[in-house]
Amino acid sequence: MPHGMLDPYFQKAEDRRIKAIRNEVVWRFTEKKAINNADAIFFTCEEELKLARTTFKGYEPKREINVGYGIQKPPKFREEFSIAFGKRLPNLQNNYWLFLSRIHPKKGVDLLIKAYKESVQENSSIPDLVIAGPLNSSYAKEIQKIAGGHSKIHFPGMLVGEEKWGALYNCETFILPSHQENFGIAVVEAMACGKPVLISKNVNIWREISEIKGGWFFKDLTAASIYNSLKEFTLKPKEQIEAAGANAQTGFQRLFNAEKQSEVLLRELQEL
Known part of the structure; x- marks a missing residue:
């Protein structure tokens, strides 16, 4: 295998x-x-x-x-999850998009941040962006420089246990513009929590996610393409986003x- x-x-x-x-x-x-x-x-x-x-x-x-x-089923939501995550980012707005993974060149996080900053310039009311992952590498420090201390981009570091589940259960969508991902455990964890995903087609389970209508996909891995996808996402009705999240959760039970x-x-x- x-x-x-x-x-x-x-x-x-x-x-x-x-x-x-x-x-x-x-x-x-x-x-x-x-x-x-x-x-x-x-x-x-x-x-x-x-x-x-x-x-x-x-x-x-x-x-x-x-x-x-x-993967194993996630623990059922408890308020303690939200409290634990809230302690890591006390100034975070209620509505946010979540990237949770290694902060590594393969993950496309640099493109995501560039596209997000451009999106905020056009629409300052879009959800905040949380970039969750270890911050002790030189590349992670480069990524923080690209973010430039933006008030709507947050780096809580690596999240584990209750704080991780709090981040997943409370986000609006999970984002991963990876250049290569054989499976994407964090993607599936988000789906199991009832969250739609916005990912690249380099995440190899994209076919299964497309089949169950559990999210959306970046057309190309460029900052411009990701910007367009983020813009399209902000225009989707709340009901459509919630329906995709429900599909994702049902799909998890059947496929993952x-x-x-x-x-x-x-x-x-x-x-x-």
């Missing part, structure tokens, strides 16, 4: 040229044999399965099976619930 490591992104990204050469060498001498001699290769979603066919020459597995993937997906995995293993 490669969990995204056969994604062509890792061979094409400009900042991974040395690692791409290493991967090619390892593929030729060991991994190709491991893949092609296995009884089956399991994938977490349909997009991962399809992308894996495009990365390395000589990729000829005996069987490819999409067994899905899942760990208990159900473990049954799929077990069944496939038994049939090999």
Whole structure:
């Protein structure tokens, strides 16, 4: 089960040229044999399965099976969640958009902030933006500089436990403009909390989310495209946003619930 490591992104990204050469060498001498001699290769979603066919020459597995993937149900909402999150950002307005992930170049957070700042210039009443993730890296500090101390952009740092669930349960939408995401656990956590998602089609579960109408997608990963998507989102009626959130939560139960997906995995293993 490669969990995204056969994604062509890792061979094409400009900042991974040395690692791409290493991967090619390892593929030729060991991994190709491991893949092609296995009884089956399991994938977490349909997009991962399809992308894996495009990365390395000589990729000829005996069987490819999409067994899905899942997470545990989130805890039911409690007011303590909101209180815990509120302590991290006491000045935050009630309505906000949430990015919760590693603050890493792969995540597209720089493009999101640039697009958001432009959006605020045009419409100062849009929800605040919360960028939640560890702040101890040099890249995270660069991102804070791009934000430029903007009063509507907030950096609470890494959120865990009650404060994380408070952030997820109280946001209007979850945003992730990632350049590559094999599954996106935080995306699914937001869906499980009944929140619609606004993501790139580089998040590999976008097909499933599109099927259940649980969110929307950036057309391209540029600041201009993200700006347009944010503008379109602000024009959506509240009822439409809430309906997408309900779809997301229902879709989580059907597609991404760990208990159900473990049954799929077990069944496939038994049939090999």
